[in-house]
Amino acid sequence: MNQEEYLKVCPQCGSTEIKIPNAGLDIGMSVRDKCVECGNIGNFPEILKEQLDEFRKELKKWA
Numbered sequence: 001m002n003q004e005e006y007l008k009v010c011p012q013c014g015s016t017e018i019k020i021p022n023a024g025l026d027i028g029m030s031v032r033d034k035c036v037e038c039g040n041i042g043n044f045p046e047i048l049k050e051q052l053d054e055f056r057k058e059l060k061k062w063a
């Protein structure tokens with residue numbers, strides 16, 4: 001068994017500490033993700049867990 005694991009990652013700081021709002025509290029609005037680390041809010045990309053290091057390297061390059 002080789003199931004791929006996806007993580008939501010903050011495109012601003014590269015953290016995977018993402019708080020996903022309870023959809024039940026968000027009626028009529030699009031559910032957005034919030035980064036616990038930097039407070040960034042939006043629809044965050046999901047990446048493969050094994051791509052996380054690479055993603056963070058790219059972030060540093062642009063910073």
Ligand SMILES: [Zn+2]
Nearest residue numbers: 010013035038
């Ligand atoms: Zn962040």
